[in-house]
Amino acid sequence: MAYLNSILSQLLVHVPRHNFQSLVSQHKADRYVKRFTTWNQLVTLLYAQAGDKKSLRDIQNGLSAHAPQLYHLSFRSIEPYESLGLCKNGPPIHSSVT
Numbered sequence: 001m002a003y004l005n006s007i008l009s010q011l012l013v014h015v016p017r018h019n020f021q022s023l024v025s026q027h028k029a030d031r032y033v034k035r036f037t038t039w040n041q042l043v044t045l046l047y048a049q050a051g052d053k054k055s056l057r058d059i060q061n062g063l064s065a066h067a068p069q070l071y072h073l074s075f076r077s078i079e080p081y082e083s084l085g086l087c088k089n090g091p092p093i094h095s096s097v098t
Contacts, residue, residue: 006069007050008043008046008047008050008073009072009073011046011050012043012046012073015042017039017074020038020039020042021039024037024038024039039074039075040075043070043073043075044059044063047059047062047063063075
């Protein structure tokens with residue numbers, strides 16, 4: 001049987017993980033993150049966009065169904081859909097300009 005890459009892995013080929021991690025480190029994007037890292041958020045958003053997912057529950061159920069394959073993308077945790085909704089908004093940004 002022939003091996004075929006998933007659409008998600010084909011999309012992630014265009015995002016070099018090393019470059020992504022260096023940008024995350026440079027901007028300290030994962031500073032207050034405990035579980036749902038910026039890489040996990042990127043993979044989740046690409047999955048939702050490529051899979052034409054309509055709701056947070058749909059995203060969470062789909063990711064749970066593909067958990068063994070996501071391990072190979074360094075995707076560590078599948079968050080409950082409530083957490084996905086909170087991560088979407090992001091942390092508050094404080095401006096130093098007044």
